[in-house]
Amino acid sequence: MGSMGWAAWAALSAFFAALTAILAKVGVNSIDPDLATFLRxxxxxxxxxxILLVGGQWREAAAIPGKSMLFLVLSGLATGASWLCYFRALKLGDASRVAPVDKMSxxxxxxxxxxxLGEKxxxxxxxxxxxxxxxxVLLTRKG
Incomplete structure (x- = not known):
């Protein structure tokens, strides 16, 4: 795993995100989007x-620095909100239109x-x- 660079991991992330959209669209069709998010x-x-247990990477929460814990909890809340919104959008719209709007991120x-963050x-x-x-904008317009 360590030999792959950030670009390879990012490309895999994009691939799996695309699969996520298609698989989630099919999965959410006949159930409540909140239940779908919970199951996922x-x-x-x-x-x-x-993965953490097998890799021996499990750490006690007390060993995690407070600032890291705070920002990871906030990130988790943002992730949860994102997923809830995403699954509701998939329930209502076409995956081919929902996913591009999601990628405005x-x-x-x-x-x-x-x-x-002061990035340039x-x-x-x-x-x-x-x-x-x-x-x-172009991908979300009706053709």
Whole structure:
């Protein structure tokens, strides 16, 4: 696992996110979106718990620095809110239109990174973000 760089992991993330959208759209069709989110979360908890136990990476909560714990809890709350909204959107809309709007997070992460983390973006990056936003608008329009 350690030999793969960030770009390979990011590409795998995109692949699995695409699968998530398609599989979730089929799964949420006949059930409540909140129940669908809960079931997905249980699967994730079991999977990650197993990975941590097998890999010997389990740590007691007390060993985690307070600042890390705070921000991970806040991140978890944001993730939960995102998933709830995403599954409701999938229940109501086409996966091919919901997923691009969800990926506006790419633009928001860049803006938040600049605003809150002091990251720097060149003009070419801002142009790319503009194209992403334009792409989302075009992909969500009725053809």
């Amino acid at each position: 979360t249980v699967v994730i908890l079991l999977l990650l718990g197993g 790419v633009v928001l992460v860049a803006v938040f990174g600049v605003a809150f 973006l060149a003009r070419i990056h801002w142009l790319g973000l503009g194209f992403v936003a334009l792409g989302v």
